[in-house]
Amino acid sequence: MNIRIFPLILLLSILFATSKQQGRRPPPVSAQSQSTQQNAGNRRGGQPSATPSLSRGGPQSPPSSIDDEDEELDSDGNKNFVCPKADGLFSDPNSCRKFMLCGSWRPWSQTCPPSLYFDGKLKFCTFKTPQLICGDVSEEETKREEQERNQDKLPTCDPNQCQLPNCFCSEEGTSIPGNLAPNETPQFVLINFSGALNELVFEHYKKVMGYSSKFSSNQNRHNPNGCGIRATFFLNHEYTNYAQIQWLAAQGHEIAMHSITHRLPEVWWTDTANYSDWAEEMIGIREIILANSGGSSSNSAITREKLIGMRAPYFKPGGDAMFEMASDFGLLYDSSVVAPRGTPPYWPFTWDYRQPFDCSNNKKETEEKKAVDGEDILGSRSQSRGRQKRSTKEEMSKNRKKLSIGEYKKSFEKIQKTPKQRVRRNSPFLGRPLKCATKPYPGLWEIPINPLWNEYNTCHHADQCVFPHATDDDDIEDIVNFLKDNFERHYGTNRAPFQLNFHVTWFTQKGHIKALNRFMDYLLTLKDVWFVTYQQLVEWMREPKRLSELNYKCENATATTCTRPHTCVVKHYLASDGYTAASEDNFSKSDTRYMPVCHSSICPQQFQWFGNHAGKKHNYKTIMQLVDDAVSTDNTN
Structure with a gap:
């Protein structure tokens, strides 16, 4: 061997041995933990996020009071932690980089993504800013928030007193209006788009609804009566093209309110916004839409009487301040409250009575504080938390547990035959609880968001869902199957309305667009599936009709459109x-x-x-x- 090369080889050997001794072995992470952390990063679902909380000026500089913590997760670090509540997210007492995920009173230690820290109040991972709360919030503030969300004064459903057309509730929240059988009930699909409407998305949205060319008003996607399918647009003001809004309204689609500013931080809508703020945001955007879309015309497609629905930004309902405003200003419905995932899904209801699921995400105080071997809040068996090998795509496709529509129907019939017990599903928000109404608002409809979910996701907007194997624009089977599985959970049970909630993000990926088109084509082969607006859904619920009695007529496009924007x-x-x-x-x-x-x-x-x-x-x-x-x-x- 060349004598000049030997010292170099010796030096490399020493460096390799040293790095091997000093290297830190990362802790074992189960497939379930990976899925949990992935879901915990979804901020729009109210859970910890890998997405930074940004102001308009971008991330702020970190405060000097919080030390950098780069320690790796200790596999035994959760043994001494006692869950203060059965389910939820809580600060790690020893590290701002970590948080504790509690499910059925059992804690699992989780670590925020790199450079992010867990905020004890917001219950998600974010950048270090002066507003970051490292550790749990004070007991006084916790009690104040719980009091604001206390629904003890809101009565539970009384079917004998709550009668259509102006009131609807059911004890479990899953009953079909008019006591119809599932096979007599239309399966409504609510396709909706949230955010600004402009050139970036207008043509994409039109293609989804079946408009064949840029300037044509003819659709190639129709409901069973031969009329074009309908959609709803929840609009915010900034960057919106009001000429396009007017065109969509003239075609029979619904326009609804989503706020003027859509401002950050997200918690402004729950913690800060008062009655006047909600009125300015929602009634203000209504007046802006009317002013800019030709609302003064005697034959306008948009009138104040047609702008009667709203959705809070980020699915962050503002409690009584928001619901009282909506009721006072005569709105027909809200669609801001996210329901827990489950089978069967929830039907809409009115706020005459308490919602049929738990907004507080808290167990009863009388519940025994012990871990139970069974399904936890994540919907998985507690005993399956051990180390698992990640399946290949082929194995997962082979082993994917998929229920057919017939199996869903048999399961639903079995549920109906069992004695009814009051079981209130928890809110899907593992972090802060929802801020629901604490007093009645008679006649105000709530169209809850039944989330989409599978082993990877619990997502409320479709573009928030994660598809690990859909990496190629032509590889869309996972996405199509995901949409079909979630649809069949509705179609095969109680036929609660199936929502497809979209932002522009979905339409930035060709594979997602192809998958959605294939799924839409599948739905249109089913002769009892109707694409309707939110207003049309509420109209049907006020006076339920069997499939054989439906007599929807095609709307005549008599409203004026923008000829010269x-x-x-x-x-x-x-x-x-x-x-x-x-x-x-x-x-x-x-x-x-x-x-x-x-x-x-x-x-x-x-x-x-x-x-x-x-x-x-x-x-x-x-x-x-x-x-x-x-x-x-x-x-x-």
Whole structure:
């Protein structure tokens, strides 16, 4: 051997031996733990997230008070932790990088993704900011939040008193309106899109609904009566094209409210927004839609009477402040509350009585605090938490437990024959509980979100779902099967409405688009499946009719459409808080916005925004100020 090479080989050998001695062996992670951490990263589902909580200026600098913690997870670190509640997410007392996942009183230690830390109040992983709470929140604040969510004053369902058309409830939440049998009940599909509507998504949405060409109003996807399928659009204001909104409304699709700002942080909607804020966001966007989409026309497709539905941003209901606002302003329905996953799924209900599932995510205080061997909150057997080998795609496809529609029906019939017991499913939010109503709001409908789920996911918007094996645009079988499995959970049991909730993200991936089209084609082969709007669903629930009695008629497209859209160029003035409108005489920052509307005559003086929905330069008023003026006028008269 060359003598000059020998020292180099010796040095490399020493370095290798040293690194082997000093290297840290990562802890064993079971397949279930990987799935759990993956679900815990889904912030939109209210669970810990790998997505940072961003302000408009991006991530803030970390505070110096929190030390960096890079220790690996100790496989025995959960032995001394006692779950304060049966199910949920809790801070690790020894590390801000970690949190404890409790299921059926059993703790499992989890670690946030790199560079993220667990916030004890928000219950998800985020960047270190001055607002980050490392550790559990104070007992006083916990009690205050629990009191805000206390539903003891909200009565449970009384079917003898709650009668259609203005009230509907059932003890388990799974009963079909009108006591119809499943095979007599239409299977409604609610396809809906949340967010801004503009050129980035408009053509994608049209293709999903079966519009064959850019300028055509003819559809090639039809309901059993031969009419085109219908969808619902939950809109927020920023970057929206109001000419396109008007066109969709003229074709018979529903337009609903989703807020003006869609602001961050997400917890603003639950922790900060009051009655006036919710009115400004939801009624404000209603007035903006009316003003910019030709609502003043005598033959308009959009009128105030048609804008009667809402959805809270991020599926973050605001409790009584939100529901009272919706009730006072005469809205027909809300669709912000996420129901627990399960079979059979939930039907919509009215807020005359308490919802049929637990929003607080808490077990009863009388429940014995002991671990039970059975299904935990994650829907898996506790004994299966050991180390597992990840299956290959072929093995998973072979072993995938899939129930046929017939098997779902047999299971549902067995459930119906067993004696009824009051079993309240827990909220799917492992972190903070939902902020539901604590008092009745008669006649206000709630269309709950039945989540999509499988062994990898519990997702509320379809674009939040994870498909580990769908890496190729042409490899769509996993996605199609996932959608079919979730649909059959509805179709094969109580036929509760099946929702397909989308953001623009779904349509940025060709494989997802192909899978959705194939799934839609499958649904259209079923002659008892109807694609309807949320308003059409509520109309049917108020007066349920059997499949044989349905007599939907095709809507005549008599409403006017935008023949010559116009783009308004307006200034956007903001106050120092970054979210409230300001005037051109007193603003913190400004920019220029380009906003397509139906006609040049309806351009606002400045960009419409929170606090100035009319877009006036001076003397503008909030929604509640206008309400106070109207009340004062009535009292004077």
